Amino acid sequence: MTQLSWAIIVNPVAGRGKAERSAKLLSTALKESGANVSVMTTGARGDAERLAAEAVDAGASRVVACGGDGTVHEVVNGVMATKGGAEDVGVGILPSGRCNDLVYALGLPSSKRDLVDSLVHSTVRTIDLGRIGERYFTTIATLGFDSEVSQYVDEGSHPSFLRGTAAYLYSAIVKLIKYDSCWARLKGDFGEFEGDIFLAATGNTARYGGRMHVAPSAVVDDGWLDICLVTPVGKLEVLRMIPKTFRGAHVGHPAVSIHQTRTLQIESREPLWVWADGERITQTPATIEVVPRALPVLVPK
DSSP states (O other), X not given: OOOOEEEEEEOTTGGGGHHHHHHHHHHHHHHHTTOEEEEEEOOSXXXXXXXXXXXXXXXOSEXXXXXXXXXXXXHHHHHHTSTTTTTTOEEXXXXXXXXXXXXXXXXXOSSHHHHHHHHXXXXXXXXXXXXXXXXXXXXXXXXXXXXXXXXXXXTTOSOXXXXXXXXXXXXXXXXXXXXXXXXXXXXXTTEEEEEEESEEEEESSSOBTTTBOSSTTOOTTSSOEEEEEEOOXXXXXXXXXXXXXXXXXXXXXXXXXXXXXXXXXXXXXSOOEXXXXXXXXXXXXXXXXXXXXXXXXXXXO
C-alpha cells in the first residue's frame, strides 16, 4: 500500500492559538501511524493557497486546512489550481475558526480529539464546489445585504469579544440600519428574476454565519446550488426573520423564495460585490456555477 504524504497548513492566529495546538496534535498522531507529515504555517492572507498548491506539486496526497473558513477557502483554491486539481488529493479540515460551516455540512465530529482521530483514520467523500470565474467556494456565495454584513465582519468592525454567530448577528443589525435594497437580474435553470432584492444567497451548503440556515435544503453533493432570494421587506420585519434562519423557518415568509440551479447569471445597475466563504470574490456582472463532485474531502469512515 502506498504511504500517504500529509501537508498540514495552519493559520497560527486562528482560534487564538488553538489552530497551532490542533496541528501539533494531528501531526503527532499521523507520525505515530507511520505517515509522512509536513506542517506549514501561514503568515499573511494568500499564504494558505500558495502553500497548498506547493504541497500538491511536491507530492502531497493529503492536505489539511487547520484554521477558519478563510483558511479552508484558500486551501481548496490552492489545491484546485494545481495541474491535476484535486484528482488525487484528499482535503481535510481541522477547524479553529468562527463559523466552520463546511464542517457542519460534512457532519464532522465536534470534539478536537475525535476530529484528529477521524482524520488519521479517514475515508474520502467527493463533494461539489461552487465556482465564480476562477475562484472556487465550498459553502455560500452572497449578494446584497449579506455581502455587506460579510464585509463588516471581515474588516473586524464588530467588537472583538464577539465571535462566530454573535459577530454576524451584531454586524447584521448595524448594517441593517442604513441598508437599501438593490436592483438585480438573476437568470438560471429556474428561469429569470428581475427587480429589487434584499439579498440572494447561493448555497452549496445550507448555512452561513455559524448557525444561520439560509439555504436549508442545500446538499453538498447533489450537483445543484440552492438560491435563497429575499425581496425587499421592512427593517422590523427583517429583525423578525433573522431568528427564524436558525431553523430554516424563514423560507415560509412571502418575501422569500428558494430556487435550484446549476448556473446563476447576475447583472446589476451598479457594481455589487459577491462574497463567498466569507471572502470577497468579484463584482457584478458575475456567473456562479456548480462543479459537481469536484473536491475529495476527508471524512470519518
